[in-house]
Amino acid sequence: MNKLLMIESVKSVSNVTALRKMYDELEIQVRSLESLGIAADTYSSLVCPIVLQKIPEEINLQYNRQWKLNELFDINDLLKFLRKEIECRETSLLLGNQRNYVLEASVRKPLNSSNYADTKLTYNPKRNLSTAATLIATTERQNCIFCSEIHKDYECPLSSSERKGVLINQGRCFVCLGRRHTVKICWKRNQLCRNCNRSHNSLICNSRTAEENCSNDLKSTETKSQKESSLLCREDKGKRENSVCLQTFTAGVETDGGETLSLRCLCDGGSTRTFIKREAADLLGLKVICREELLIYAFGNRIGERQIYDVVQLSLRNRKDPSREIQISAVVIENITVGEIEVPPDWVRDIAFERGIELADTGDSEEVYVLIGSDFIWEVLKDMNVRLNARLVATDSIFGFVIQGSEREYNCGEVHVNLLRVINEELKYDRVKDLSELEVIGLNPKKEIPHSDLEILEAFEQKVTYENNGYGTKLLWRDNHKGLNDNYEIARQRLFNLNKGFKRDENFYSKYKDINNSQLEDNIMLEINCESKNDVSKGFMPHRGVFKELKETIKLRICSDASFSANNEMSLNNRLDCCPHLNPDLLKIILKFGFYPIESCADIQGEFLEVGIVEEERKFLQTLWGEEGGTNLTLDDHAVRILRTQRLPFLYKMTFSVLNELYANDLIRSDYSLEETALISKEATSILSEVSVNMRQWTTNSPSLFEMWRETDLECRQSSSDSDIPLKDLELIWDNKRDTLKVAFNLLQHLSDKIPTKGVALSACGVPDPIDILTPFTVRIKLLIQNCGKMVYLG
Numbered sequence: 001m002n003k004l005l006m007i008e009s010v011k012s013v014s015n016v017t018a019l020r021k022m023y024d025e026l027e028i029q030v031r032s033l034e035s036l037g038i039a040a041d042t043y044s045s046l047v048c049p050i051v052l053q054k055i056p057e058e059i060n061l062q063y064n065r066q067w068k069l070n071e072l073f074d075i076n077d078l079l080k081f082l083r084k085e086i087e088c089r090e091t092s093l094l095l096g097n098q099r100n101y102v103l104e105a106s107v108r109k110p111l112n113s114s115n116y117a118d119t120k121l122t123y124n125p126k127r128n129l130s131t132a133a134t135l136i137a138t139t140e141r142q143n144c145i146f147c148s149e150i151h152k153d154y155e156c157p158l159s160s161s162e163r164k165g166v167l168i169n170q171g172r173c174f175v176c177l178g179r180r181h182t183v184k185i186c187w188k189r190n191q192l193c194r195n196c197n198r199s200h201n202s203l204i205c206n207s208r209t210a211e212e213n214c215s216n217d218l219k220s221t222e223t224k225s226q227k228e229s230s231l232l233c234r235e236d237k238g239k240r241e242n243s244v245c246l247q248t249f250t251a252g253v254e255t256d257g258g259e260t261l262s263l264r265c266l267c268d269g270g271s272t273r274t275f276i277k278r279e280a281a282d283l284l285g286l287k288v289i290c291r292e293e294l295l296i297y298a299f300g301n302r303i304g305e306r307q308i309y310d311v312v313q314l315s316l317r318n319r320k321d322p323s324r325e326i327q328i329s330a331v332v333i334e335n336i337t338v339g340e341i342e343v344p345p346d347w348v349r350d351i352a353f354e355r356g357i358e359l360a361d362t363g364d365s366e367e368v369y370v371l372i373g374s375d376f377i378w379e380v381l382k383d384m385n386v387r388l389n390a391r392l393v394a395t396d397s398i399f400g401f402v403i404q405g406s407e408r409e410y411n412c413g414e415v416h417v418n419l420l421r422v423i424n425e426e427l428k429y430d431r432v433k434d435l436s437e438l439e440v441i442g443l444n445p446k447k448e449i450p451h452s453d454l455e456i457l458e459a460f461e462q463k464v465t466y467e468n469n470g471y472g473t474k475l476l477w478r479d480n481h482k483g484l485n486d487n488y489e490i491a492r493q494r495l496f497n498l499n500k501g502f503k504r505d506e507n508f509y510s511k512y513k514d515i516n517n518s519q520l521e522d523n524i525m526l527e528i529n530c531e532s533k534n535d536v537s538k539g540f541m542p543h544r545g546v547f548k549e550l551k552e553t554i555k556l557r558i559c560s561d562a563s564f565s566a567n568n569e570m571s572l573n574n575r576l577d578c579c580p581h582l583n584p585d586l587l588k589i590i591l592k593f594g595f596y597p598i599e600s601c602a603d604i605q606g607e608f609l610e611v612g613i614v615e616e617e618r619k620f621l622q623t624l625w626g627e628e629g630g631t632n633l634t635l636d637d638h639a640v641r642i643l644r645t646q647r648l649p650f651l652y653k654m655t656f657s658v659l660n661e662l663y664a665n666d667l668i669r670s671d672y673s674l675e676e677t678a679l680i681s682k683e684a685t686s687i688l689s690e691v692s693v694n695m696r697q698w699t700t701n702s703p704s705l706f707e708m709w710r711e712t713d714l715e716c717r718q719s720s721s722d723s724d725i726p727l728k729d730l731e732l733i734w735d736n737k738r739d740t741l742k743v744a745f746n747l748l749q750h751l752s753d754k755i756p757t758k759g760v761a762l763s764a765c766g767v768p769d770p771i772d773i774l775t776p777f778t779v780r781i782k783l784l785i786q787n788c789g790k791m792v793y794l795g
Contacts, residue, residue, distance in 0.1 A: 004029045004047050009054035016089050019055075023082050026051065030075055040075050048073035059085055145177060153203055160206035167204065174200045176350075245344050247395065247402040248368070249360030251316035256285035262319065263369045264361070266341060267380060267402060271373035276312065276330040280369040286312035289329065306672070309333065316370070316399075324398045328376045340366040344403050351388050352401065360400030456577050465614070472614045476577040484620070485569045487540045494542035495624045511556045512545055516625060519558075528622070539572055539620035560623055572620060589668055590741065596670040598677045598705060599739070603697040604667060604688075667695065678708045685714060701736040
């Protein structure tokens, strides 16, 4: 309904294409409402008057003539009328003379004209712009006007006097070389020879400078080779020169030193991004505003080139009118095209001059430094088109008129085709991701990052400091920490209960003790020596062990409880801002994991050791420990030890949240090249080792890469022959031989042995399904449990 009310209006009755588009959009929305069971008579009275306001006045008048005042509006009747009207106009347009559709415009006459007059310019409803490719056509050979041989005019072996004789016999002008007029009445008579500054063409100049220039041009032509392009086709039989013009223009750009330089630019609707040559970016001193990882697909290529590119910002301005300018962002690339894009030839300039059109491409260089893609092309081009002939169209722009087309039907000697499709490395996974939203369909609309989360991230960046060869930050307090309960007695009682478990299981105590000592050695925890507990009575956290059998590297972890509080007081977590979701989307990582043939993964150890809490904030993150005995802890009043937390995993996640291939402490990636993967893994391990971060457990689906890792002494998996590799933080199993992923159901099998109803609920909620493959199944179980609870409640 919203799309019906916001339909785009069409003001011109001659714009049949826009009318057809408007009708198609109306019909689509009406049929969609019908499929939802909404009758047309419920909204016709609202929609029909709005539609009538947005169609041309002539069609509106025609509809009102046949509509009776006592009748109610019907959207279906209006659609039938519009369809018949549009079909009639389309038929009339095909059978009639299209020259009747003209646009009256006042244009400038040639210089020898004494007045100005209105000229009819053909109006083209569909602008003939390149939307699929950039086409460049050049011909190497032509018939010389002096000797009629197949070569260019300036390559003619005749002398200057012999050339003049040919022009006299053929009745040609000495300036423009045209027929049936002389220099006196030639409208180009003010153009002077570039060699002697006299009123004649440089091809018939007999000065010594002309001979030197001619010989130099001939040498440069002989050494000039046609460069390779995406698509290249040649023909041996030469034709008369007939270049295809592209939408090129010359713009002024200011350097960082205040100097204004001219850059030749090309408008290409077949490119999805705007590009600039690195040579030009370095010359202008443009600053890099960001870097993007892009896939660039050239014309005819099935495999794109993935690379990180610099993005710069620059302003292009009209050299004659500096107020007409545009600010663009462009991707820096080494080369835009290897072919030479010709400037508009003389015959095109002659036609433009006769029609009073000022061309935007006034340079003489055939090299293009900036390519304007579809992201900025319509900020450069305007609405006005001027048809110069059947195949040549001039389009107005903020820099002047740009030319596109050719003089006549073209038999090409060489064709260059460019098509650049640029996409971001982000995968189009949204449609797959929607499958995982069955449980909250209609409840959680898609939103951007909440404003509160953005404020938390900004506060984190402001509080980060660098000291003692490491980064530190403060806790993200909501208001202040006054009145926070120390929870010492609760933490002490929890430690006594934990010690009972140590007495029952010596193996559990041994692993727990090893982890605790390891954290002390790695400076994750710091033991505090004090005579009285009041000296450090700020905040204590109970802790317990969490054991996960499916984990491959660390099966037991110590978890501190910052959510507990006594006497209904606020806990530490209540006083802190909630951490935003920093892990990247798991489904996106899994899809990217199989995007390229060479797949690899690794475990990251010690990843948050260099990011910690500032010293004055550590007093709120304290735990209790006892004197270590043979099989358990000694926990009398003098044996209780206070351990203070110095580093948190949250800070590590906040720091590495920009990485798209890192989930928790697993690195999961795929590459196209074997050598590139080996180089990245080696450099990543070396760089991270300098900050006490160890990348280990490397594994891959490529035996060749695995051997390369062993030769470079990377820490690889010991059981390399085993095809089932658990991705430990993803609850998935990767079969690297068959290149498949499996979901581990060990936890579900363990919970299914429980008979009580509570066990069924735990089984439904505890299914390890990280990519939501089993969501349709688990939703049915949850609905069944809800219905059972409803029946018990209602009796």
